[in-house]
Amino acid sequence: MLSIKNLHVSIDGKEILKGINLEIKPGEVHAIMGPNGAGKSxxxxxxxxxDLYEVTEGEIIFQGKNLLDMAPEDRAKEGIFLGFQYPIEIPGVSTVNFMKTAVNEHRKHKGLDPLTASDFLRLMRDKKALVEIDSKLTNRSVNEGFSGGEKKKNEIFQMAMLEPKLAVLDETDSGLDIDALRIVANGVNKLKTAENSTIVITHYQRLLDYIIPDVVHVLFDGRIVKTAGKELALELEEKGYDWIKEENGK
Amino acid sequence: MANIDTINKDFADLFEQGKELLSNGSSDCMNKTREKAFVQFQELGVPTRVNENYKYTNLIPAFDHPYNVNLRYMEVDVDLNDIFQCDVPELDTNMVLLTNGWFYGNNKVLTELPEGVIVCGVQEAAQKYPDIFNAHYGKYAKPEEDGIVALNTALAKDGLFIYVPKGVVIDKPIQVVNLLRSDRDLMATQRNLFVIEENAQAKIIVCDHTLTHHKYLSNSVTEVNVAPNAVFDLYTLQNQHLNSVILNSIFIRQDKHSNVLTNTISLYGGTIRNNHHVLLDGEHCENNTYGMYLMDNKQHVDNFTSIDHSKPNCLSNEHFKGVMDGEATAAFAGRIYVRRDAQKTLAYQSNNNLLLSDDAQINTKPQLIIDADDVKCSHGATVGQMDEDALFYLRARGIDEKEARQMLMFAFAHEIIEKIRVEPLKDRIDALVDTRLRGEISKCNTCALACKN
Structure with missing residues (x-):
């Protein structure tokens, strides 16, 4: 599904990713862990x-297509979903209008007619239930005045609405209390199918108690330095990241 | 280019030569006010950029043009009632037409107005209702402070007069359609007077339209007196062509416990100058002064506001927002006076601008003059570009860049639209703003006017 080869990325001339290689197959859940500043986000x-980042080398192929040639909106319509670490507040844009526009753009891409108002509302209702998000929130402007936990739930709600093939969840667990974490993780698990894949980016192992990864990678200093099964997450939780740093000579 | 002295002298000549035409048909009250204003105009002249209040709007090019001036009512050769049909759905209004600043002679009679309400031309009101007219005419506008107000007062012949008696609530808004229609370049002078008596309520929607492509200079002054406990809304929709100059001065006096909302929406025009003057002249008044401007090309808009808290315990909210593209320029000046005894004043003001191009310009100046010690005042001005993070967020959900920009611009503007207290008007303005922000000319689809933008 996703194949990243020798990806080098810089921002303002500073190299952040220094040759990433990653293969993800349909149905797999990959966790990417690592210390702060490793390049996960x-x-x-x-x-x-x-577009803040400059790809200086390498390629990303998603379902046979060169992802790097595509605008963000086209990637989204091809099935990539980014759950933001810091979801943006957009005053004045209602969640309903936002989602209706997004869903219909996806449908247009697939050659489908826009949803009728009633079908759309039914879809909203079903997906809201899935992530236990309050209508009071979806009736407001996008993320405006939401708590940290509400924003993360809203990300998963949007994911549920758009049904991506590959979801990239960037520190979706940060700042969540245990109840919110459970709800968010349950939402992700319910959306899981044999065809779609998930990349869970996290600093801590706790989220991985709920979203069980098939593969765990450790990203350090712009490279994937370790890849193993889910037991790696536990080892990292126990020992921290210092031994990784030492092994890699920093 | 003519210098300002020539322009001023031309007006002096016009006044002297047109004296008979000017006084003809006008009441003594109007003519007395006129004489005085002319003296004031001679002292002040058309304001230039030396005048701090006009620093960002150069009126010389606007005035430096051989306009025709109609000092008497010109019969209209077609039935404007047929030409103009507003298509706004559910916007059921009492409609009045004005042509080139004059009350249209063949206006339909408004049969649904409550008893005692008067809607007519200013000239007619001065003759028929002198008690009301003389008590208010020229009492709120300040020709001594502004040359264009003095000029308007000196040349004023007609305009719209509305009287809402004590305790009367007009359910349906009164829609005032100002039609500029001429076969020659024209300067129009319009003078309006609205008197809202105690505990009365009225909503007025003013739509400016240009019917022909000629160059226009429209200099209008509106005086409003809002008596105790009255509620008054004034919505102004400015949608004219690039060759038009709109000078629009509004003076509102509010008495105790009154509630006023004005919302001035500048969609299109060559040069627009709005002067918003509010005097809070009784305790516990509420004033809401809102405005929005969407400018591109070389359009220019200048909103000058003055909110005068002269009595204690009043609240004023002031919010202007602008979206600027191309080489458009805008200015905002927000003056708030809190007089010495106006304790417990609450006065809030903000001006936010979104610049879409490198060449668009905005000059914004809040100015608070506070002479009381127990008050809460705030002001803020922002000038910024489109929020790139928000844009990416929308795009990352599959919304294309153009649509995402549109959504963000619309959201920015909508904050002002949602203050409108007439639902169908709100919907229509939403739609007009949406098309305007898409770079299209926003006129109501089926409007038969086909304004020449």
Missing amino acids: TLASVLAGR
């Missing part, structure tokens, strides 16, 4: 198409 942003 940069990888997520580059996948979604943020």
Whole structure:
């Protein structure tokens, strides 16, 4: 599904990613862990198409297509979803209007007619239930005045609405209390199918108690330095990241 | 280019030569006010950029043009009622037409107005209702402070007069359609007077339209007196062509416990100058002064506001927002006076601007003059570009860049639109603003006017 080869990325001339290689197959859940500043969020942003970053080398192929040639909106319509670490507040844009526009753009891409108002509302209702998000929130402007937990729930709600093939969840667990974490993780698990894949980016192992990864990668200093099964997450939780740093000579 | 002295002298000549035409048909009250204003105009002249209040609007090019001036009512050769049909759905209004600043002679009679309400031309009001007219005419506008107000007062012949008696609530808004229609370049002078008596309520929607492509200079002054406990809304929709100059001065006096909302929306025009003057002249008044401007090309808009808290315990909210593209220029000046005894004043003001191009310009100047010690005042001005993070967020959900920009601009503007207290008008303005922000000319689709933008 996703194949990243020798990806080098810089921002303002400073190299952040220094040759990432990653293969993800349909149905897999990959966790990417690593200390602060390793480049985890940069990888997520580059996948979604943020133009602050410059790709200096390498390629990203998503379902046979060169992702780097595509605008963010086209990547989204091809099935990539980024769950933002810091979801943006957009005063004046209602969540309903935002989602209706997004869903219909996706449908247009697939050659489908826009949803009728009633079908759209039904879809909203179903997906809201899935992530236990309050109508009071979806009736407001996008993320405006939401708490940290509400913003993260709203990300998963949007993911549920758009049904991506590849979801990249960037520190979706940060700042969540245990109840919110459970709700968010449950939402992600309910959306899981044998065809779609997930990249879970996290600093801590706790989220991985709920979203069980098939593969865990450790990203350090712009490279993937370790790849193993889910037991790696536990080892990192126990020992921290210092031994990784030492092994890599920093 | 003519210098300002020539322009001023031309007006002096016009006044002297047109004296008979000017006084003809006008009441003594109007003519007395006129004489005085002319003296004031001779002292002040057309304001130039030396005048701090006009620092960002150069009126010389606007005035330096051989306009025709109609000092008497010109019969209209077609039935404007047929030409103009506003298509706004559910916007059921009492409609009045004005042509080139004059009350249109063949206006339909408004049969649905409550008893006692008067809607007519200013000339007619001065003759028929002198008690009301003389008590208010010229009492709120300040020709001594502004040359264009003095000029308007000196040349004023007609305009719209509205009287809402004590305790009367007009359910349907009164829609005032100002039609500029001429076969020659024209300077129009319009003078309006609205008197809202105690505990009365009225909403007025003013739509400016240009019917022909000629160059226009429209200099209008509106005086409003809002008596105790009255509620008054004034919505102004400015949508004219690039060759037009709109000078629009509004003076509102509010008495105690009154509630006023004005919303001035500048969609299109060559040069627009709005003067908003509010005098809070009784305790516990509420004033809401809102405005929005969407400018591109070389359009220019200048909103000058003055909110005068002369009595204690009043609240004023002032918010202007602008979206600027191309080489458009805008200015905002927000003056708030809190007089010595106006304790417990609450006065809030902000001006936010979105610049879409490198060449668009905005000059914004809040100015608070506070002479009381127990008050809460705030002001703020922002000038910024489109929020790139928000743009990316929308795009990352599959919304294309153009649409995402549109959504953000619309959201920015909508904050002002949502203050409108007439639902169908709100919907229509939403739609007009949406098309305007898409770079299209926003006129109501089926409007038969086909304004020459």
